[in-house]
Amino acid sequence: MSGEAQILPGTLDLLILKAVSLGPLHGYGVLLRIGQISAQALLIEQGALYPALFRLVRQGLLKATWGTSENNRRAKFYELTAAGRRRLREEAAGWHRLAAAIGSALAAETEEV
């Protein structure tokens, strides 16, 4: 499984917010969407999704409503709140800065030091 990566602690929330920002999803849908947008490269333990979802609801970043899935099962659908949208923007910017910094650090050659 060399193509898959364990996600870093703290990044699951960001991934969930991103997935939900593309349209309301139920929990299983969030999982599929994360797989899809990360090109199946990230491993998430399925059950671990739910404590994270509930935490985001409690923080007011997501809101949840019961609805019916595409194959007619009762499921809870999540969507971003305004606060969630703001948080996603901030976290994404932070992540980009961090990734750029780590990337440039790792790219450093001996002559540049």
Add this chain to the structure above:
Amino acid sequence: MKILAWLRSISGQVLRRGTHRLDVEEELRAHIALRADDMERAGLSRAEAERQARIEFGGFEKFREASHEALGGDLARSLAQDLRYALRMLSRNPGLAAIAVGSLALGIGANTAIFSLTNALLLDAMPVAHPKQLRLLGWQAQHQFGYKHLPMESLYGDVGFTKTGTATGTEFSWDEYEALQQTHAIFEGLTAYYHDAQANIEGGNDVERGTLEYVAPNFFQVLGVRAAVGRTILPSDGSDGGAPVVVLSDWLWRDMFGRSASVIGKRIEVNRIPLTVVGVAAQTFHGAGVDLDPALYLPLRLQPQVSPDQWDRGKSRLASGDTWWVRILGRIRPGVTNAQAAAALDGIFRQTAEATLHHSDRIDQEAVHLVVQAGDRGDAQRADTKFVPMDIGTSALAGLVLVLVCLNLANLCWPARPRGGGNSACAWRSARDVGVSPGNY
């Protein structure tokens, strides 16, 4: 803002705990079903698809509990766990538990006792009709050398001496009471009473000891206290010709006669003087004094026979203008202030004093005056000036004792907490443990 949201989520959690638990479970099951649907579409049998989906999901119980925690903690459940833990720890350290329980009991007990006293002294109005309308009469005199320079020869009661050279008291002679009673413009009614020390009471097949409250014939009428059974003492009981009657308190009725209604007309003996029971006072009424809870109410005129003075056997205090002993409560007319009442009655009070006191020559230079004060708590009122500072002091002390007890217990528990734990959820839980189990070790 964060704290508010947290509180809301906690309270919501407690209120809607049942729904949450079901909701979470349903949602997790829906996930597994949806996953199984996908696998079924990919060609697995339904049973196999569901088995696979459950495996992929991971530990169902673990994630369900984690979900509850994420929703604000399953408060009631973890509190119950904490309580069980506390009980286990207490039973493991019975010595420590006994110390903890004992010192808490002492601390709380002391506070309760002091507060009961505060309540009786400072807060509780007597259970009578319109207690705010009642006034307690008193007098004040200039003094220089204490008791022997007061104008009255004998005084049954406490005299307060202030630093400014004023003596105050709330006892009057019978002559004063009768003279003041004539002033109908100020008071709707004035009545008098006197507490006597413990007496022997024989009745039924029982002997009890209790305080006697001697009352003027109109006492129950002026206070507006009814009889629970039979009748109260009435003005017609005042004339010397009437048969000697007595009214029982609720506690004596209970202890001596088992609350039997047939007590009316029974004979009891008080200090070997036979009296006829005519009624029982209302259960809520405990006399006009502080914490005395008299056993019996009897007409004042019986005092010389029933409680004769040791050194003056047979002599009636009623006939002596020089003996100051009865307390006077009055029901003031609406709109009359205490100062107006005192000013209006002062003349009669001083005239009577001059006419009846043996040492009336002391009156002018010592300036004796009538005082009118609130009487809704009976003669607890006169205790105010003396007891308030003391009561505040003792209350503060009792409070301090409780604080010390708590600090002590915290001290006993705190170092006993297991070290480590690390994350904040653990710390919060430890704090809760201390809360539920003071004897934790």
